[in-house]
Every structure is written in C-alpha cells, then in structure tokens.
Amino acid sequence: MLYFFKLLLLSIKIDEETVLKWFGIADTSSPLDYMYDYNNLPQKSTDISLTTFKLIVEGLWNKVQDGLTLADIENILFFILFVRFIILAFRYNLKTSFFITCIGFCAGYLWYRHLIDLISMYRNVLLKLPYLNALGKDAVQLRSLHRQMYLTDLKMGDLTHWYNPGQVLYNGFTKGIVHIDPESGQRFYIDPISMIISNLPDPIKENVIPAYYKIYNGVIPKIYNTCTKFWNQLSGIAAYALITRIGKRYCPYLIRWHWTLLLIMGMVESFIIYFIYRAHYFQTYILLPQKKALAINAGGLMTSTADIDLQMQFLNACICTIVLAHLGFVIFALFHAIWGQYFYFPFFVENTELHVGPRPSTSIYSGGQTAWQLPEEKNTLIPKLWYGWFGRGTNNKWNLFDSLFGKSFKKIFKRKKKR
Known part of the structure; x- marks a missing residue:
C-alpha cells in the first residue's frame, strides 16, 4: 500500500507551468509578443528545459531584489522539507521518510x-x-501583532481563547473559587480554608479576617507573579532537561545535538546583542546630539564634524558586520538542521558533544555525517577548522601544514620515542 503513493507521484505531470507556480513565479512573456505571430502562440504548458531553469533563477532574483522576508525563508524551508521527504520516500519508505523529515523539522x-x-x-x-530591511519590517509587524494580542487578552479578561489551555484552566480555577455578592460587591472565596474561617466564632473571626484578606489579596498574588516570572526564565531549560536529558532515549540525536548547541551559543550571544545595543545607544544618544550641538553653536557656519562622522561610520560598519555574521550563522545552522545535517564550529561543537555524546552512526534517524568524531580525522598536529561539506570529512587532504610538514614532524617524534 505504501508503494502506491510512489506510483501516484510518478503519475503527476510536472511541466514548466507547475514548477513556476510552485516557486510563485508568473510567466514573464507578454501577450503582445504573440499578437502578430500566430504560429508561435504560447502553449498552456511546456516540458521542463533549460529555459525553465532560467525563468526560475530570474524570478527568484527579482524577488530577492525587493529584500528577503520571513515568508521567503519559510517557503524555502518547506520546499526543502518536501524535496527531502520525496527523496527519502524513494530511498526507504513513506513511514521512515515521514519520521526523518519530522526530526529535521523539529531541529x-x-x-x-x-x-x-x-x-x-x-x-x-x-x-x-x-537587502534585509524587509526582515526589519516583518519584525516590527510581529512586535505590533504581539502587542495587539496582549491588549486584546487584557480587554477580554476571563474570556480566553481555546488555544491557550493554561490560561483557560487558571481563569476557570480563580473564577470558580471567588463569589461576588451582587448587593454589596464583596468578594468571598470558596475554598476549604475560607470555609473554615467563615465558620469560626465572631470574636476569633474579627482577629483572623484582616490577616486572611491580606494573605489572599497581597501575599498569594505576589507569590504567583514571582513564580510566573521564575518559570518564564526557567521553562526553556526545564523543557530541555526534560526532553534531552530525562527523555533522551526517546529524543533523536539530531534534535539533542542542535538544541544543546543552540543553548551553548546563547551564552555567548548575549554579549554580542548587548554590544550592538550599546553601540546603537552611543551612536543615537551621544554622537548625534554632539553633531547637532556643533551645528547649532556654529550659527549656520561650516564646522568640522569629521571626527564624529568617522566614529559613526565606524560604528555602522561594526554593527552591520556583526549583525550580518550573526544572522548568517543562524541561517546556516537552520538549513543544516532542516537537511538533517551537522556542522563544525570550534569549541562549541566539542562542548556540545560532551553533553550529547557521539553520533550513533548505525541509526538512519541520526542524520548526516560528523567526521570530526572520527579518530583518523583528529590525528593532526594543528586542529582542523574544515571537515568537508556536510561533515563528510577530508581525510586530511585540506590541511596544508600537515601535508607539508606533518610527515617530517612525525618522523622526528618517532625517533625521540625510540631513544
């Protein structure tokens, strides 16, 4: 039954029109080009050829000219997932292909x-x-959308959405234990402690009720807010420990490897992010006011602001370089994870594999190659920075120092050992 879907894929007619629609590229030919040439009227669909590839490249290039957006990244990712699913379906079967694709999707x-x-x-x-201003616009839209959702939740109050089950349970619990008197508007709590206090004698109740309301209206909400903030900070680490540590038997190696590397990278990324914030703050609130102050004090005369301009240009270059390198690395890691592959980055990969261990090479669900874990790739005099495309290894072919001087140094070390 599973092979029926393979035959079904072969029965789908894939022509130029289908491929162009998949990439969201419209036909660039104009009807005016064929107005006086009835013999060369465009067909509804043509076979895939080099012209199709040319149209795809031109269409994608025209899209990139407008700037890269989150929608473009998502389209590329889902296209990669679909292609990988098809390839793995022919290599293994639909079930195995689905599992491997889901693992790459999660990573x-x-x-x-x-x-x-x-x-x-x-x-x-x-x-x-x-070329990245469209990403900035997407970020502004996402931020405004989240703010609007937050304001909507505040307006709705207890009427929470169904897709927020935690808030639904919390509102149901708090609303169920509180009763408001319609005549006096006084709040009464319906819980075992409140029921016990309500049945106390009046002399004792007068002394207990102030402390009771202070605890319920002051202490308990503060404890809840503190626990909520603490959980928001700790929930990511708790989920990581629960899934990759406690449940590592059921968590694929690819997810554990990328998740651990992401957490380790996050420890260093905070310094980069705060450096960008401080540089942007210095540029906006220190240098720009100084430049405006010089222009005002000069009274319209030409003044030399070359020093300030040089500092601003230097900061712009530093900020742009760091941001591009940072985002480029994350996108690089993202595409490796989608393909089910690994990559090598000094110091961080070693620390990652101290936590997750070596890749199980016998499992088809473990993903791509990790040549840096092989002994024959490690035996070099100088640590390697390149282990081939997708971590397939180089067999020390690209280590120039080792290829030129490695043999002579090894001979010297062998002679010393013999002595």
Missing part, C-alpha cells in the same frame, strides 16, 4: 524560533540594511 524549528528572536532584537539595524 530546524529551534533555529527558526531563535532567528525570529534575533530579527526582533536587531530590527532597528535591519531597517537600515538594503
């Missing part, structure tokens, strides 16, 4: 969420960059 989703967080943090910088 890529971690990096994609992190990419959205970075874009929202760098939105002011991205708005100034030529």
Whole structure:
C-alpha cells in the first residue's frame, strides 16, 4: 500500500507551468509578443528545459531584489522539507521518510524560533540594511501583532481563547473559587480554608479576617507573579532537561545535538546583542546630539564634524558586520538542521558533544555525517577548522601544514620515542 503513493507521484505531470507556480513565479512573456505571430502562440504548458531553469533563477532574483522576508525563508524551508521527504520516500519508505523529515523539522524549528528572536532584537539595524530591511519590517509587524494580542487578552479578561489551555484552566480555577455578592460587591472565596474561617466564632473571626484578606489579596498574588516570572526564565531549560536529558532515549540525536548547541551559543550571544545595543545607544544618544550641538553653536557656519562622522561610520560598519555574521550563522545552522545535517564550529561543537555524546552512526534517524568524531580525522598536529561539506570529512587532504610538514614532524617524534 505504501508503494502506491510512489506510483501516484510518478503519475503527476510536472511541466514548466507547475514548477513556476510552485516557486510563485508568473510567466514573464507578454501577450503582445504573440499578437502578430500566430504560429508561435504560447502553449498552456511546456516540458521542463533549460529555459525553465532560467525563468526560475530570474524570478527568484527579482524577488530577492525587493529584500528577503520571513515568508521567503519559510517557503524555502518547506520546499526543502518536501524535496527531502520525496527523496527519502524513494530511498526507504513513506513511514521512515515521514519520521526523518519530522526530526529535521523539529531541529530546524529551534533555529527558526531563535532567528525570529534575533530579527526582533536587531530590527532597528535591519531597517537600515538594503537587502534585509524587509526582515526589519516583518519584525516590527510581529512586535505590533504581539502587542495587539496582549491588549486584546487584557480587554477580554476571563474570556480566553481555546488555544491557550493554561490560561483557560487558571481563569476557570480563580473564577470558580471567588463569589461576588451582587448587593454589596464583596468578594468571598470558596475554598476549604475560607470555609473554615467563615465558620469560626465572631470574636476569633474579627482577629483572623484582616490577616486572611491580606494573605489572599497581597501575599498569594505576589507569590504567583514571582513564580510566573521564575518559570518564564526557567521553562526553556526545564523543557530541555526534560526532553534531552530525562527523555533522551526517546529524543533523536539530531534534535539533542542542535538544541544543546543552540543553548551553548546563547551564552555567548548575549554579549554580542548587548554590544550592538550599546553601540546603537552611543551612536543615537551621544554622537548625534554632539553633531547637532556643533551645528547649532556654529550659527549656520561650516564646522568640522569629521571626527564624529568617522566614529559613526565606524560604528555602522561594526554593527552591520556583526549583525550580518550573526544572522548568517543562524541561517546556516537552520538549513543544516532542516537537511538533517551537522556542522563544525570550534569549541562549541566539542562542548556540545560532551553533553550529547557521539553520533550513533548505525541509526538512519541520526542524520548526516560528523567526521570530526572520527579518530583518523583528529590525528593532526594543528586542529582542523574544515571537515568537508556536510561533515563528510577530508581525510586530511585540506590541511596544508600537515601535508607539508606533518610527515617530517612525525618522523622526528618517532625517533625521540625510540631513544
């Protein structure tokens, strides 16, 4: 039954029109080109050829000219997932292909969420960059959307949405234990402690009720808010520990590897992000006011602001370089995760694999290659920075120092050992 779907894929006619629609590219030919040439009227669909590839490249290039957006990144990611699913379906079967594709999707989703967080943090910088200003606009729209959703939730009050089950349970619990007297408007709590206090004798009740309301209206809400803030800070680590540590038997290696690397990278990324914030603050609130003050004091005369301009240009270059490198690395990791692959980055990968261990090479669900874990790739005099495309290894072919001087040094070390 599973092979029926393979035959079904072969029965689908894939022509130029289908491929162009998949990429969202319209036919660039105009009807006026064929007005006086009835012999060369355009057909509804043509076979795939080099012209199709040319149209795809031109269409994608025209899209990139307007700037890269989150929608473009999502389209590319889902296209990669679809192609990978088809390839794996022919290589294994539909069930195995579905599982492997889902594993890659989960690993890529971690990096994609992190990419959205970075874009929202760098939105002011991205708005100034030529090809990435669309990402900055998307970040501003997402921020305004989240703010609007927050205001909507405040207006709705207890009427929460069905897709927020935690808030639904909390509102149901708090609303169920509180009774408001319609005549006096006084709040009464319906819980075992409140019921016990309500049945106390009047002399004791007069002394207990002030402390009772102070606890219910002051202490308990503060404890709840503190626990909520603490949980918001700790929920990511708790989920990581629960899934990748306690449940590592059921969590694929690819997800554990990328998730651990992402957490380790997050420890260093905070310094980069705060550096960008401080540089942007210094540029906006220190240098620009100084430049405006010089122009005002000069009374319209030409003054030399070359020093301030040089500092601003230097800061712009630093900020743009760091932001592009940071986002480029995250996108690089995102596409590796979607493809089910690994990549090498010094120091961070070693620390990641100290936590998750080596890749199980016998499992088809573990993803791509990790040549840096092989002993024959590690035996070099100088640590390697390149292990081939998709971590397939180089067999030390690209280590120039080792290829030129490695043999001579090894001979010297062998002679010393013999002595």
